[in-house]
Amino acid sequence: MRALAITTDGEAVHPGVIELPEPRPSGTDLVVDGLLLGVCGTDRSLMTAGTDRFPDGGNRLVLGHESLGRVRHAPPGSRYSIGDLVVPVVRRPDPVPCAACAAGDLDLCENGRFIERGIRAGHGYGAEQYLLDENFAIPVGSLGLLGILIEPASIVAKAWERLDPLVRRPGGRALILGAGPIGLLAALLGRNRGYDVHIVDRVSHGPKVSQSRALGATYHRGSDELEGRFDAVVECSGAFTSSVLDFMAPGAATCYIAHEHAPDTRAAALTAATLSESLMRGNRAVVGVTSSSRSHFDTAQRELEQAPGEWLRGLITDVVPLERFEDAFGSGPDTIKAVITLTDELGDELYERR
Ligand SMILES: [Zn+2]
Missing domain, CATH: 3.40.50.720 (NAD(P)-binding Rossmann-like Domain)
Incomplete structure (x- = not known):
């Protein structure tokens, strides 16, 4: 399967589409088909990132922290079903964990050793499939594909x-x-x-x-x-x-x-x-403020549902396929939110109003 990653040769960092094996779930993992990936200033800055952000001392980082995906596999007894649209929370607790992370306030991590998938120390969601602990998945409700806006919100x-x-x-x-x-x-x-x-x-x-x-x-x-x-x-x-x-x-x-x-x-x-x-x-x-925790994602989902779908759709000014990802990383005066499509199957769905 394809993924968008930055890879380092020890000196410079290069963005590109790479091939990865399909992920194998365990425990409370969902397998999620990535559908949409939002791009923001953080992603743009990662193009010149230091390698200290790469997970496990490796030489690459799968990009993407603003994601909308569809559940492909759910573990027995999961609150999610195959086909559900979900948005992943970005932060994970630091391994210690500190008092804030232990209390679930991941955005208030006190020792700075937190993980942010797609940003530091954890692979992101810019892949055709990814694993997601269902405890870090947010249901999109009536937002449908516009749930891609939940993370920035x-x-x-x-x-x-x-x-x-x-x-x-x-x-x-x-x-x-x-x-x-x-x-x-x-x-x-x-x-x-x-x-x-x-x-x-x-x-x-x-x-x-x-x-x-x-x-x-x-x-x-x-x-x-x-x-x-x-x-x-x-x-x-x-x-x-x-x-x-x-x-x-x-x-x-x-x-x-x-x-x-x-x-x-x-x-x-x-x-x-x-x-x-x-x-x-x-x-x-x-x-x-910086970053956010699960409760903020839940609040964002409810707040976005109060907006007309047409207005939310109007925030997404650029929609580009994965193979043209570089087009989503430019930012001109007419760009509000650029998103990358990770599948061909969306067709005109993104352009339909709620
Ligand atoms: Zn912490």
Whole structure:
């Protein structure tokens, strides 16, 4: 069977489609046919990854952490049946495990030795078949193939889970910085909470703008267009690290999902003194999140079911077959979410509305 992997010759890392033997299940393993694989910035960064991420000291890593698959084999007594669509959780507990991993809070691992399938120390889901412990499988419900969005949505579900108790005026004005997949999903969850949602990105037209407006949000090209302040801010762009305080109303809360990679050159670097004074005098809060755990996947699944299927489908701008995987790793202004199809059998199914 085919898989998408990065392989190292000891120096450089090369992506490519490789042949692997079909996996053999044991215990609570499901055998899953990979159908769709989502691509994000993490995958793009792995193309230049260090080999310390490769499992078992080997020379390759099967890529892919955003997956949607179909159960091919389920163990006796499984809660899953052949043909069920599932989405896998990415993290696994560290082998020790630490107190957080032992309690199931895999996203809060304390010793940093966690496994992330497709990212570090564990092979990913970018294969025609893979094994999945059924305890780490999420049912997609009515989402069908759009369940491919559950993994990225799990990150924003965690962000809003943090923000909800911190925001003084829930359901007020929300500002989403960045209109990529994470930003637009953060906007969806803000809308689900009744916020008046505003979205900022750099583009002036295209799917990011149309998806923002289709959600009922106000799209702004650049932050100069913004008026007033916001009760909840989600920074998904990495461009507003130092300026989030400028957007926050008294009693507001901000969640960082991205960190600085494209600094806003107009903003002076945020100092600890400025931050602490603003937080204290304004009764504001700032939090950050990375990764997600099973509970966030479950929440994401429910949140996505509240969105029109047509809107969710609109987030998937690029659909390419495995043999053209490189096309999914480019990212232009009109790309929101790129997905790779791992089977020919989908046909036009992905284009059908719910
Ligand atoms: Zn741990």
